[in-house]
Amino acid sequence: MLHNPTMATYFLPFEKPLVELERKLQELKEFGTGNRVQDEIKRLERRALRLREEIFRGLTRWQIVQLARHPSRPFTLDYVPHVFDEFVELHGDRRFADDASIVGGLARLGGRPLVVIGHQKGRGTKDNIHRNFGSPRPEGYRKAKRLMRLAERFERPVVTFVDTQGAYPGVGAEERGQAEAIAANLQAMMELRVPIVTAIIGEGGSGGALAIAVADRVMMLEFSIYSVITPEGCASILWRDSGRAEQAADALRLTAPDLFGLGVVDEIVREAPGGAQRDSVLTAGHLREALIRHVDELGALEPEERVNRRIAKYRRLGVFHEEQR
Template structure:
């Protein structure tokens, strides 16, 4: 899948492929021209991805080939045991979690899961959890706290499921309870936005000692399309909405709403999944080591102070 702004790069890559094919078929020496074209492609890539608009980063965050939660779990952990159900209603397939080993140490890893094809997306409800998903997440967090296991959450959702049945089962209450309980967890909590971070659906598992964002992700109270629909009664202004919302990782870090940005491979996480997974694993292990040195009560106090300071203006 090619995005609009990637078309010029793809055209040059196709030209390079044709040049190399010609060289093989006719034994013509095109090494010098191919090297020059490769340098031009690399330069264009750097220029393109360094100057993406906010809407273009939103598009990258939704790329269907990006790694999802279970891809990271499979790639950076071992001995993963998925745990199911909220012990009340059902097992929400949009929210996954379980115990695993990360770099030889036990962790509880929780996240929203999208699907790689139509059937999987329907099965996972497009990564939009119901109340039982958030209650399952909280159950796993409490289990981790009981056994003194650090918690890692991977956030990638267009929002909590907005259906009537979800509201009837207490969607708002489930998310609100998670916010309250996550502030008081005694174990280290690291939250990483790996794709879309929309509204309370994301925030319901995003209260942590460290909140990080991958380079080409977004985090906002509302999606650009929904914002455009409310303000302009049309989705046609989604690009303007994205600019106004200031929802990229850079924007969030400048506003003090996240603690760091994790670099993605050139072109996005989907272009080199193994490198992206390795980078995230290295970052998580480094932060876990730092948080281990902080006493539990001090971590809780710092967590509360960090989020309490958000949105406060002092003269």
């Protein structure tokens, strides 16, 4: 199902005052006439803008987590038609199944043919079951790896969109080697000779995210998150209380500015005012601009150089002490 911003009917608690103001504005615009009404509209528009800036400047990490999981937040397939000029979806891992929680295919980005891969969540119960709530099983990762190899064979860059709570922890997934599937993807991506650009568009959940996110450049949308564990999971392990997720979100430092500061993310991509769910097309435009820039920059490098830089980039990540003897 494609994303339609006007369908956004769910609002987060901290959005409420803004939404009410906007609703009032809408009513005035539809039914109001006359100069006084026009003045009132202008006044309310200014107030809405100020209110939005106020709310979104001071967002807590927990509020950003909620935005990243917003039910109306655009998913991979919502962005694809607005970021790319063409898209042919390809299916299956050629071993077991086609996992709908990872989508992928051939696309064109302003004249540049490439391979795009992304996690895909569902909208509504039926769609969500079909997409397994965006939690891939091994066959999803193996499909992704197959498409990366295809990209390498035809010298096409790889673009990935990350949006998952994590790899699926189920019996079948373990039987079919979830750990091996992720490990193999890390290895394939580290050695892939073509450019890889990743955008975290919603939730970057642990190994399940990293399995399609080892890249030359990693970008994060403004209100997305990326973490080693969900705040709920962290809280239930550390405090035996998943209700302390808000506290865990702070401790984990999982927002785009946090990760940019740690050097894990190379660029933060702006979202539409009020979050990507307010305007997926505008947000897609920002994504497209950044993707083109990175793909072109990386395309200028020799494959060997690209791989070595990628390895070196990850080698620098981490903070530790080393006592001198």
